[in-house]
Amino acid sequence: xxxxxxxxxxxxxxxxxxxxxxxxxxxxxxxxxxxxxxxxxxxxxxxxxxxxxxxxxxxxxxxxxxxxxxxxxxxxxxxxxxxxxxxxxxxxxxxxxxxxxxxxxxxxxxxxxxxxxxxxxxxxxxxxxxxxxxxxxxxxxxxxxxxxxxxxxxxxxxxxxxxxxxxxxxxxxxxxxxxxxxxxxxxxxxxxxxxxxxxxxxxxxxxxxxxxxxxxxxxxxxxxxxxxxxxxxxxxxxxxxxxxxxxxxxxxxxxxxxxxxxxxxxxxxxxxxxxxxxxxxxxxxxxxxxxxxxxxxxxxxxxxxxxxxxxxxxxxxxxxxxxxxxxxxxxxxxxxxxxxxxxxxxxxxxxxxxxxxxxxxxxxxxxxxxxxxxxxxxxxxxxxxxxxxxxxxxxxxxxxxxxxxxxxxxxxxxxxxxxxxxxxxxxxxxxxxxxxxxxxxxxxxxxxxxxxxxxxxxxxxxxxxxxxxxxxxxxxxxxxxxxxxxxxxxxxxxxxxxxxxxxxxxxxxxxxxxxxxxx
Amino acid sequence: xxxxxxxxxxxxxxxxxxxxxxxxxxxxxxxxxxxxxxxxxxxxxxxxxxxxxxxxxxxxxxxxxxxxxxxxxxxxxxxxxxxxxxxxxxxxxxxxxxxxxxxxxxxxxxxxxxxxxxxxxxxxxxxxxxxxxxxxxxxxxxxxxxxxxxxxxxxxxxxxxxxxxxxxxxxxxxxxxxxxxxxxxxxxxxxxxxxxxxxxxxxxxxxxxxxxxxxxxxxxxxxxxxxxxxxxxxxxxxxxxxxxxxxxxxxxxxxxxxxxxxxxxxxxxxxxxxxxxxxxxxxxxxxxxxxxxxxxxxxxxxxxxxxxxxxxxxxxxxxxxxxxxxxxxxxxxxxxxxxxxxxxxxxxxxxxxxxxxxxxxxxxxxxxxxxxxxxxxxxxxxxxxxxxxxxxxxxxxxxxxxxxxxxxxxxxxxxxxxxxxxxxxxxxxxxxxxxxxxxxxxxxxxxxxxxxxxxxxxxxxx
Numbered sequence: 002x003x004x005x006x007x008x009x010x011x012x013x014x015x016x017x018x019x020x021x022x023x024x025x026x027x028x029x030x031x032x033x034x035x036x037x038x039x040x041x042x043x044x045x046x047x048x049x050x051x052x053x054x055x056x057x058x059x060x061x062x063x064x065x066x067x068x069x070x071x072x073x074x075x076x077x078x079x080x081x082x083x084x085x086x087x088x089x090x091x092x093x094x095x096x097x098x099x100x101x102x103x104x105x106x107x108x109x110x111x112x113x114x115x116x117x118x119x120x121x122x123x124x125x126x127x128x129x130x131x132x133x134x135x136x137x138x139x140x141x142x143x144x145x146x147x148x149x150x151x152x153x154x155x156x157x158x159x160x161x162x163x164x165x166x167x168x169x170x171x172x173x174x175x176x177x178x179x180x181x182x183x184x185x186x187x188x189x190x191x192x193x194x195x196x197x198x199x200x201x202x203x204x205x206x207x208x209x210x211x212x213x214x215x216x217x218x219x220x221x222x223x224x225x226x227x228x229x230x231x232x233x234x235x236x237x238x239x240x241x242x243x244x245x246x247x248x249x250x251x252x253x254x255x256x257x258x259x260x261x262x263x264x265x266x267x268x269x270x271x272x273x274x275x276x277x278x279x280x281x282x283x284x285x286x287x288x289x290x291x292x293x294x295x296x297x298x299x300x301x302x303x304x305x306x307x308x309x310x311x312x313x314x315x316x317x318x319x320x321x322x323x324x325x326x327x328x329x330x331x332x333x334x335x336x337x338x339x340x341x342x343x344x345x346x347x348x349x350x351x352x353x354x355x356x357x358x359x360x361x362x363x364x365x366x367x368x369x370x371x372x373x374x375x376x377x378x379x380x381x382x383x384x385x386x387x388x389x390x391x392x393x394x395x396x397x398x399x400x401x402x403x404x405x406x407x408x409x410x411x412x413x414x415x416x417x418x419x420x421x422x423x424x425x426x427x428x429x430x431x432x433x434x435x436x437x438x439x440x441x442x443x444x445x446x447x448x449x450x451x452x453x454x455x456x457x458x459x460x461x462x463x464x465x466x467x468x469x470x471x472x473x474x475x476x477x478x479x480x481x482x483x484x485x486x487x488x489x490x491x492x493x494x495x496x497x498x499x500x501x502x503x504x505x506x507x508x509x510x511x512x513x514x515x516x517x518x519x520x
Numbered sequence: 521x522x523x524x525x526x527x528x529x530x531x532x533x534x535x536x537x538x539x540x541x542x543x544x545x546x547x548x549x550x551x552x553x554x555x556x557x558x559x560x561x562x563x564x565x566x567x568x569x570x571x572x573x574x575x576x577x578x579x580x581x582x583x584x585x586x587x588x589x590x591x592x593x594x595x596x597x598x599x600x601x602x603x604x605x606x607x608x609x610x611x612x613x614x615x616x617x618x619x620x621x622x623x624x625x626x627x628x629x630x631x632x633x634x635x636x637x638x639x640x641x642x643x644x645x646x647x648x649x650x651x652x653x654x655x656x657x658x659x660x661x662x663x664x665x666x667x668x669x670x671x672x673x674x675x676x677x678x679x680x681x682x683x684x685x686x687x688x689x690x691x692x693x694x695x696x697x698x699x700x701x702x703x704x705x706x707x708x709x710x711x712x713x714x715x716x717x718x719x720x721x722x723x724x725x726x727x728x729x730x731x732x733x734x735x736x737x738x739x740x741x742x743x744x745x746x747x748x749x750x751x752x753x754x755x756x757x758x759x760x761x762x763x764x765x766x767x768x769x770x771x772x773x774x775x776x777x778x779x780x781x782x783x784x785x786x787x788x789x790x791x792x793x794x795x796x797x798x799x800x801x802x803x804x805x806x807x808x809x810x811x812x813x814x815x816x817x818x819x820x821x822x823x824x825x826x827x828x829x830x831x832x833x834x835x836x837x838x839x840x841x842x843x844x845x846x847x848x849x850x851x852x853x854x855x856x857x858x859x860x861x862x863x864x865x866x867x868x869x870x871x872x873x874x875x876x877x878x879x880x881x882x883x884x885x886x887x888x889x890x891x892x893x894x895x896x897x898x899x900x901x902x903x904x905x906x907x908x909x910x911x912x913x914x915x916x917x918x919x920x921x922x923x924x925x926x927x928x929x930x931x932x933x934x935x936x937x938x939x940x941x942x943x944x945x946x947x948x949x950x951x952x953x954x955x956x957x958x959x960x961x962x963x964x965x966x967x968x969x970x971x972x973x974x975x976x977x978x979x980x981x982x
Contacts, residue, residue, distance in 0.1 A: 187821055194825060231818035238826055241757075245833060248753075327585070 048119030128172035132179030139351035146347035213317030402507035406430035418478035558592035752837030762807030858882035867928025
């Protein structure tokens with residue numbers, strides 16, 4: 002009898018627990034219903050357009066793609082790549098590749114990549130919303146910030162139809178920025194540590210966040226307000242943990258190249274194709290309205306003692322801006338900058354919404370809605386342009402050319418192409434490339450870039466063949482991008498040492514084996 | 521006395537004006553280098569870089585940005601380089617003279633005394649040199665004077681000024697520390713914040729220099745950077761924490777503290793001391809962990825996570841070192857090859873210095889250089905010959921070295937493609953594969969042994 006009573010009591014407790022959980026989940030789902038709508042719309046939009054776009058929209062995505070394929074084949078990442086740079090070892094964090102491998106097992110690598118690009122965009126929207134709500138405490142501003150974060154040109158350029166660790170790391174960092182303000186709650190502390198640890202394992206940009214955390218006590222002291230002990234503890238722990246993780250992961254590169262893991266691809270490797278980072282470029286990428294809002298919020302923070310809850314966002318923004326300006330961080334930092342600006346935009350917009358009713362036109366809801374629409378359009382239109390650029394980065398004719406390479410050239414051939422096409426040659430052409438943009442850990446990257454540039458730009462046959470010999474290359478891949486950079490390149494047809502083996506939108510020239518140039 | 525000041529200001533400006541008016545190019549050589557580096561910083565992209573590579577120096581050199589180069593680059597945007605190197609030092613010295621005068625007045629010197637001091641300062645050869653040569657010292661002096669001037673009233677500005685001076689290098693940094701210390705004692709001013717900031721800048725400079733080129737000496741101290749006797753970075757951090765626990769006892773045991781500090785300093789250049797110093801570090805690190813365990817944290821969960829991370833870190837340092845040691849040559853492939861070489865006829869061996877001991881023991885043959893090759897004139901000659909052969913670009917260069925040193929065999933190990941050359945087909949590797957006078961007698965994926973067969977005649981002799 003006693004046992005029956007006990008069993009019944011346990012049953013009641015269990016039922017109550019389940020009921021409470023369902024109620025909580027329902028409450029959360031209802032309260033956050035609009036963000037779920039935004040996330041679903043974002044996921045569907047990004048994924049469906051990605052499915053309609055052939056291939057992937059960046060060269061680096063193809064390397065991740067090959068990495069995932071390698072993991073699916075052998076369980077191990079691609080630390081020794083036999084195709085890139087004619088064969089090389091690579092130092093990188095394989096965490097993202099393993100994360101990608103999970104859906105790839107179920108649906109295949111390419112479909113998983115497309116789905117991941119949609120998922121990451123939706124995750125970014127959620128991260129910006131969650132952080133904005135936590136710090137700003139105004140839901141509609143947070144929703145607007147979430148929308149802007151996924152339609153801005155920067156987000157589209159980095160996320161649409163692409164897979165890269167930074168796409169996942171930035172939303173985690175944005176979440177960390179929101180969680181770190183409330184770490185006295187144990188669950189939030191654990192969630193924060195999980196986010197930071199994962200972000201640190203994904204991308205070294207996490208070091209910028211750690212540096213921003215260390216700046217927070219300095220800002221507080223400047224406000225004549227001592228940082229709390231909990232704040233100091235979490236700041237020091239985060240900085241220490243992140244720096245140690247990055248050191249362990251990238252020790253070899255740090256020893257060889259110093260700080261190149263953050264500085265990004267050297268300008269020389271783009272062979273003049275990509276413009277360096279400019280202030281206008283950053284404004285275009287982030288969006289004018291978010292940047293202006295961020296600047297106003299920062300100014301009000303420093304000179305008006307407002308928005309004190311955003312000190313972590315502002316300090317991270319300061320560190321990131323400084324490191325971008327001095328060239329310490331690559332263009333990847335612009336993506337993170339954009340997300341931070343969206344959070345600050347939420348704060349600025351919340352204040353505007355609070356101030357608006359006090360104005361003469363404050364009674365006009367239509368005007369407020371119109372302002373919101375204008376804001377969205379002002380960010381969305383440049384976003385559409387970035388979207389169309391991402392869609393057109395890879396044509397069907399080029400895809401055919403890669404397939405031709407895979408079927409009509411010897412398996413050990415090395416192809417000279419623009420560095421931004423290197424990984425595609427490896428992934429789709431299944432052939433070695435002379436150069437790509439993964440320069441980390443290679444002390445000869447600039448030398449090779451000069452040689453590839455010489456292949457395309459030299460006027461004399463002997464210079465071209467000498468450069469080909471030093472690269473140990475057999476074919477030259479002349480794409481429309483190469484022609485737009487170097488002119489028609491029809492001189493290859495006049496060289497005795499080069500034989501045109503494919504004549505289409507993409508031309509491929511084979512170097513005669515007997516032509517070795519001079520040492 | 522204001523006439524004296526005006527005279528001093530004219531004295532500062534006059535040499536530069538005379539030289540400029542005569543159309544002469546700026547004198548000296550150092551400022552040409554600084555102008556060129558400033559141009560490098562502003563030329564790389566539309567946004568400035570923190571590091572640039574100076575490809576005009578032999579083997580290239582990595583240079584770190586400093587405010588000195590920032591100001592020079594800014595000036596180059598407005599003036600030509602020739603005008604800049606005239607205008608900037610004159611401007612800086614004018615400001616220095618004025619600041620010096622104001623500082624002396626503020627410190628209670630009479631007008632007469634101020635004027636005399638300023639006159640001596642202006643007429644000194646050092647200032648005459650600095651007002652005609654744009655160097656970091658010319659940049660540092662007015663900032664240093666300004667920092668002292670505002671030290672009591674505007675602490676933050678003073679701190680920034682000292683920080684900028686310290687960023688110019690170790691000597692300006694040490695000067696800042698000395699000036700702050702002296703001023704703090706003389707005027708009873710608390711300079712702890714300024715001192716700490718200057719030390720931080722010096723440390724940041726040191727770390728940046730360490731990152732820019734992982735030098736042999738610094739990497740030997742830290743095991744995670746490759747030092748075989750090095751300390752774990754975690755143990756070092758914990759050791760510093762432990763040191764703070766016992767620092768208050770330094771006056772009681774000053775000899776011990778002095779011994780540990782001086783030994784650590786010597787260990788930077790004599791890494792053989794590191795295993796012994798490790799004992800002291802272990803004690804300090806243990807004290808550090810003890811302090812962490814007993815410390816009260818506002819976030820107790822974070823304390824446990826930190827202890828777990830530290831524990832993992834300490835273990836990781838040790839474990840990774842195990843793998844590093846295990847993967848060091850010689851592997852069985854290398855051993856077999858070298859033992860086989862012992863059966864070959866007598867003759868010396870040419871290889872990388874790091875392979876010396878291994879070759880001597882296993883193949884019972886002499887080498888030109890090994891890890892004990894020191895710094896006597898004979899040793900320097902041996903090192904030069906070895907390097908000349910390894911980086912030779914023609915067979916004649918190699919044969920010359922072989923004949924001088926009596927070498928018959930050449931041993932190439934796989935790690936030489938990272939340590940000696942950047943890739944295959946460079947230097948001696950290229951010569952070996954493209955010449956008839958060398959015969960490959962042994963080869964596997966980790967070791968190649970070549971024999972010099974002078975039966976094919978060569979024209980050149982020693």
